[in-house]
Amino acid sequence: MTARQTAASGAQEVLMSRFDLTSRLVARLRSDEAVVGGIGNNNFDLWATGRRPQNFYMLGSMGLCFPIALGLALTQPRRRVVAIEGDGSLLMQLGCLATIAERRPANLTLLVMDNGSYQITGGQKAATHHGADLVTIARGCGLNESRWAENTAHFEELLDNALIGDRPHLIAAKIDEAPGRATTDRDPAWIRDTFMRGLGTRS
Amino acid sequence: MARWFDTVAAVLKRNEVRLVTYVPDKVLAPLIRALEADSYFTTFCPTREEEAAGIVCGGWMGGMRGIVLMQTSGFATLANVLASLALPYRIPLLMMISERGTLGEFNVGQAMVCRSMRPMLTALGIEHHTLSRRDEIDFIVDRTVNQAIATQEPAAFILSPLLTHAKRQEA
């Protein structure tokens, strides 16, 4: 773990790793959970943890990771759905937090990987770098179970809780600026078909 | 003859199109009311059309057919989502667009955005049909829903003022 000074408070933050947190998530899955990886690094690191037919990798549609996961959670109420989104992408579609709060799917867990920037397009600073707090925003939208993970052990504790929760949970982590570890195969029709077969919604 | 929105709701139900997301529009209001009144449908209002489309795409992959209801100006925000999600992933995203900006529009902005709608649908190669007659709704919607699912392609229905305008509602 590394550290970074925040522009807003000047405080030192402990930075986690996207790949490490994604690996910890995958290690906790029992097999049938659906996982949606947002544009860029967020699905690249999910891809790097190994193929699962219940993983959906987003090659475009920036900002739609949480909406796609909401559609899955509502139509697959007996399955746990986990969505992994970047801070820049979530900033583009903040309204979805209010929609998720209103629908309140018990089976939905939202993970936010906050590196304070748009890493993949050159590391330009995002509003999160200047003080925008995505957990506070999520709570303001009505997602009461929204928390910052303080370190990896805390992340795992929050995740264990979320995966048995009876309402949607959002867990955000401050991460370093490392790029994703692999590149997802760029074959969207194959990704979608494999995913649906993995869920049993297409045979 | 049945009111246009009752026919639309009946055809969607017959084709098991259950998940309905919308961004409000005055012309769509009676259809939204009809769908919300029937618990067969899961009908709700996300904050923007991109989000509404993402939810329906997720719902399709989760095993439920769905449709997004919006007005012309909302459709104009969707080019990227169609070109980077619904089309390349081959998701039969259904869209119903109430056509504002023509046949008596007072707002020039609506008129201008309206002119972008069919060219954009054509540029993206998306099957689309204009609903302007009550006696054609059932045939067009029923067959287009089936085609979208069989071919795994999105499709759009445009609700013309010829169908929806108050002056056109006499029995």
Ligand SMILES: Cc1ncc(C[n+]2csc(CCOP(=O)(O)OP(=O)(O)O)c2C)c(N)n1
């Ligand atoms: C609508 C749209 N605008 C801009 C882009 C370019 N783009 C692709 S990924 C990305 C940054 C994503 O940032 P974030 O979600 O924070 O992830 P990070 O790269 O920091 O891991 C941008 C701006 C895009 N693909 N789509």
